Amino acid sequence: MIARSVALQDEDDREITSLLGAYIAFATGWLVLSTAVGLIVAFKFAYPEFLTSPYFSFGRLRPIHTNDTFYAWASIALVGLVFYVACKTCATRLYSIKLGWVTLALFNVAAALGTVALDLGFNNGDQEYREWIWWIEALLLIAILTAAYNLIMTVARRKDDDIYLSNWYTMGGIIWTLILSTVAFIPLYQYGLGQVAVQGFFMHNAVGMWFTPLTLGLFYYVLPKLLNRPIYSYALGVLAFWTNLVFYPIIGAHHFIFSPLPWWLQTLAIVFSVAMLVPVWAGSANFLLTMRGRWEQVRRSYALPFVFVGVLGYLLGSTQGTFEAFRSLQAVWHLTNFTVGHSHLTMYTFITFGIWGGIYALVPRATGRAPSLTLAGLHFWLATVGMAIYILALSIGGTIQGLVWMSGAPFIDSVTAIAPDWLWRSIGGSLMFISHLVFAWNVWFMLSGGERVISRVEPISEVA
Amino acid sequence: MSRDGRLVAIAGGSGLVYLVLAILMGVLPGMALSKTAPGPGVIPLTAEQQAGRAVYVAEGCSYCHTQQVRPLAMDKVFGRPSAPGDYAYQTPELLGSERTGPDLTNVGVRQPAEVWQYIHLYDPRAVVPQSIMPSYHWLFKVVPTTPQGETPVALPPAYAPKSGVVIPTARAKALVAYLLSLKQPALPPDMEKAARESEQAMAPAKPAAGQGAAAGGTAAKGFDYASTGPNLYGANCAACHGAQGTGVAGAFPPLADDPVVTTANPTDHVKIVLDGLHGKSIGGTAYGGQMPAFATQLTDEQIAAIVDHERTSWGNHAPTVTPSDVARIRKGGK
Ligand code: HEM
Ligand code: HEM
Numbered sequence: 001m002i003a004r005s006v007a008l009q010d011e012d013d014r015e016i017t018s019l020l021g022a023y024i025a026f027a028t029g030w031l032v033l034s035t036a037v038g039l040i041v042a043f044k045f046a047y048p049e050f051l052t053s054p055y056f057s058f059g060r061l062r063p064i065h066t067n068d069t070f071y072a073w074a075s076i077a078l079v080g081l082v083f084y085v086a087c088k089t090c091a092t093r094l095y096s097i098k099l100g101w102v103t104l105a106l107f108n109v110a111a112a113l114g115t116v117a118l119d120l121g122f123n124n125g126d127q128e129y130r131e132w133i134w135w136i137e138a139l140l141l142i143a144i145l146t147a148a149y150n151l152i153m154t155v156a157r158r159k160d161d162d163i164y165l166s167n168w169y170t171m172g173g174i175i176w177t178l179i180l181s182t183v184a185f186i187p188l189y190q191y192g193l194g195q196v197a198v199q200g201f202f203m204h205n206a207v208g209m210w211f212t213p214l215t216l217g218l219f220y221y222v223l224p225k226l227l228n229r230p231i232y233s234y235a236l237g238v239l240a241f242w243t244n245l246v247f248y249p250i251i252g253a254h255h256f257i258f259s260p261l262p263w264w265l266q267t268l269a270i271v272f273s274v275a276m277l278v279p280v281w282a283g284s285a286n287f288l289l290t291m292r293g294r295w296e297q298v299r300r301s302y303a304l305p306f307v308f309v310g311v312l313g314y315l316l317g318s319t320q321g322t323f324e325a326f327r328s329l330q331a332v333w334h335l336t337n338f339t340v341g342h343s344h345l346t347m348y349t350f351i352t353f354g355i356w357g358g359i360y361a362l363v364p365r366a367t368g369r370a371p372s373l374t375l376a377g378l379h380f381w382l383a384t385v386g387m388a389i390y391i392l393a394l395s396i397g398g399t400i401q402g403l404v405w406m407s408g409a410p411f412i413d414s415v416t417a418i419a420p421d422w423l424w425r426s427i428g429g430s431l432m433f434i435s436h437l438v439f440a441w442n443v444w445f446m447l448s449g450g451e452r453v454i455s456r457v458e459p460i461s462e463v464a
Numbered sequence: 465m466s467r468d469g470r471l472v473a474i475a476g477g478s479g480l481v482y483l484v485l486a487i488l489m490g491v492l493p494g495m496a497l498s499k500t501a502p503g504p505g506v507i508p509l510t511a512e513q514q515a516g517r518a519v520y521v522a523e524g525c526s527y528c529h530t531q532q533v534r535p536l537a538m539d540k541v542f543g544r545p546s547a548p549g550d551y552a553y554q555t556p557e558l559l560g561s562e563r564t565g566p567d568l569t570n571v572g573v574r575q576p577a578e579v580w581q582y583i584h585l586y587d588p589r590a591v592v593p594q595s596i597m598p599s600y601h602w603l604f605k606v607v608p609t610t611p612q613g614e615t616p617v618a619l620p621p622a623y624a625p626k627s628g629v630v631i632p633t634a635r636a637k638a639l640v641a642y643l644l645s646l647k648q649p650a651l652p653p654d655m656e657k658a659a660r661e662s663e664q665a666m667a668p669a670k671p672a673a674g675q676g677a678a679a680g681g682t683a684a685k686g687f688d689y690a691s692t693g694p695n696l697y698g699a700n701c702a703a704c705h706g707a708q709g710t711g712v713a714g715a716f717p718p719l720a721d722d723p724v725v726t727t728a729n730p731t732d733h734v735k736i737v738l739d740g741l742h743g744k745s746i747g748g749t750a751y752g753g754q755m756p757a758f759a760t761q762l763t764d765e766q767i768a769a770i771v772d773h774e775r776t777s778w779g780n781h782a783p784t785v786t787p788s789d790v791a792r793i794r795k796g797g798k
Contacts, residue, residue: 044596045596048598052599059598063524152475192553205490209482246481258534412702
């Protein structure tokens with residue numbers, strides 16, 4: 001009897017492990033592809049004649065970079081990890097492994113078709129982060145729908161009565177995104193200025209109600225696991241959950257400060273951008289306090305440094321966002337490259353580092369194969385140094401851009417003034433890209449590479 | 465709470481809260497603002513301009529160019545503050561979120577010359593050496609000889625293909641038609657006045673009723689445009705006449721050693737800046753470009769600064785003018 005159930009559990013483990021492995025493998029492929037595109041785009045700022053061809057032109061590659069990093073890299077990786085976390089925290093099998101594969105296929109097909117269509121010049125009216133044409137966007141919507149169903153049904157089968165905090169964030173995130181994508185998808189109320197309002201709402205909710213809660217849910221599982229101690233305060237996590245839910249949807253219009261959108265809508269967005277400090281600081285403090293006094297352990301681990309940088313990215317990026325929303329500062333920074341720095345401080349330093357932390361923490365545990373500590377360290381330092389150069393350069397350059405505009409100098413002076421920072425961005429971006437190649441090598445190692453033994457994997461205990 | 469109750473509360477409850485917020489913050493503002501009526505003088509695009517707008521969207525121009533003029537002093541070079549009614553016929557919206565290149569809301573007024581637009585699209589560096597905009601070669605064809613009824617693009621030799629002539633495709637023509645259509649209609653006088661006043665205000669101000677954010681000013685410190693000649697020349701003239709006054713062969717005349725610029729009497733020189741110019745031959749050379757009128761865009765002080773810069777640079781040594789000279793010529797004096 002006991003032997004039988006152990007065998008069954010092994011079978012379950014094998015299934016979820018190969019599903020997780022497939023999600024991570026595809027996501028990694030998309031990361032390399034989409035950031036190769038990002039790097040080409042970055043070099044075009046310094047060398048505008050580099051690759052003059054419609055298929056390599058700035059205006060077509062840029063949405064490929066953003067949509068593929070969003071929906072192919074970060075989304076696929078997060079959904080794979082989130083399924084795994086749900087199984088572990090609920091001590092159950094995934095509701096449907098088959099459906100899990102269907103979701104993965106849908107994400108990949110949507111991303112592949114979206115990439116090709118954008119490169120041929122077919123897009124959804126330059127609406128940032130929803131540029132795929134409608135029927136490709138519909139495939140993405142179905143992918144999210146299937147993932148939501150699978151996740152909720154898995155949590156419904158949990159062993160305990162309680163639902164662990166991680167699953168609050170991940171279930172919430174996936175349901176909110178389903179609603180968000182539907183609202184953004186229906187064209188009926190999206191004409192002229194109406195579309196501007198929906199776009200502001202969509203843009204910020206895509207980052208704040210999808211990537212943010214999924215990554216936070218991952219942190220709530222990975223940190224206690226790796227550190228072998230419970231999360232500092234469960235209550236703080238619950239507070240952050242509800243405040244994030246209520247405040248985030250209101251701040252969308254801060255993308256259009258000084259635009260002809262109604263003034264009160266902009267003001268409301270600014271007020272709630274300040275309110276966002278509550279969930280952001282509550283969440284970050286919770287993670288940092290969970291790590292307190294364990295810095296030696298963080299230093300020696302290969303997953304924890306990534307999580308640590310991810311938490312800092314969340315804290316700094318979101319706090320920066322609050323300041324960016326103020327009219328007085330928007331007068332300098334709005335429409336400049338400072339925003340692009342913010343996008344990467346959040347989507348890269350927070351989300352991407354967070355995902356890496358999750359992968360290095362969970363995949364070796366699932367497969368029994370760990371990467372070499374040296375190569376994980378190389379990945380970490382290349383990515384960290386590259387990211388720091390990228391963000392510093394654009395924060396300085398963006399500020400200069402804004403000041404040149406305010407000085408009344410000819411517009412072209414703002415282009416020449418920021419040019420050195422664009423070059424620095426390409427240098428930082430190159431380091432980041434090389435780190436992604438190292439990461440891809442590590443993923444291969446964790447999935448099917450060398451004969452690493454399970455004892456190399458960091459100790460786990462079943463807290464949480 | 466029961467086992468299932470927990471799941472329903474967390475997943476269903478938070479989903480419901482979000483659904484309500486999504487309707488309040490996304491759907492309802494979308495519905496209300498979709499009905500924004502066109503402002504005075506705002507008209508739909510022609511079929512060709514509409515086709516050009518589709519090219520603009522397909523090539524992703526809006527990733528670098530905004531189409532929203534903010535009620536801030538620094539945006540004044542791009543036109544009057546945008547008003548809600550300006551966007552009535554604009555779906556998809558192209559407000560943009562980054563200004564790597566200049567705002568294009570009013571580019572049809574600022575840069576009305578078709579030939580400039582063609583040269584610039586074919587290779588931006590042919591007219592603006594420091595530009596980092598891509599070259600849109602694929603919107604043009606290189607042919608051995610000019611076909612009947614086509615006008616070749618007047619490229620400076622350094623930027624032209626080694627052999628053959630460059631002619632625009634239908635897509636390029638549509639795109640240029642669209643760009644030239646981008647002209648802000650004037651606001652009715654009372655709205656214009658309110659917009660300008662709030663722009664001057666030092667403190668963040670609430671917009672006058674009926675105009676939304678267009679009139680909402682903030683920390684704008686009056687008209688702070690750097691008023692030195694070289695700056696004004698760089699912003700308004702250099703794209704066509706060159707930063708060194710060299711012009712663009714066949715399209716825009718050089719100003720170095722130009723007869724109108726170097727003659728002692730400044731009347732013609734000032735008049736051309738005020739009223740614009742089109743289809744004139746200089747020293748036997750015809751120029752295809754069209755110069756916009758600056759009378760309503762620049763003050764007497766600014767025009768005097770520009771004219772003086774032109775009269776004293778690049779080897780030119782002509783007598784300079786004062787703002788009162790410009791005012792006199794503006795009124796029709798000699
Ligand atoms: C090697 C790494 C990367 C490089 C070199 C890079 C480069 C770039 C460049 C050149 C742009 C265009 C900026 C502009 O239009 O001015 C951009 C935009 C963007 N990238 Fe990346 N990127 C990288 C990684 C990522 C990753 C991993 C993500 C997300 C997970 C990401 C998200 C974005 C977003 C959201 C934007 C739009 C920014 C905005 O509109 O403010 N990037 N990136
Ligand atoms: C409290 C949290 C945050 C606030 C108040 C905030 C605020 C802002 C503001 C005001 C802008 C517009 C800047 C401009 O257009 O000049 C912006 C842009 C952006 N933010 Fe945030 N942010 C926050 C968190 C985040 C997070 C967590 C992410 C990603 C996971 C993120 C991703 C982005 C991206 C990608 C953009 C660029 C969008 C574009 O292309 O215009 N932000 N944010």
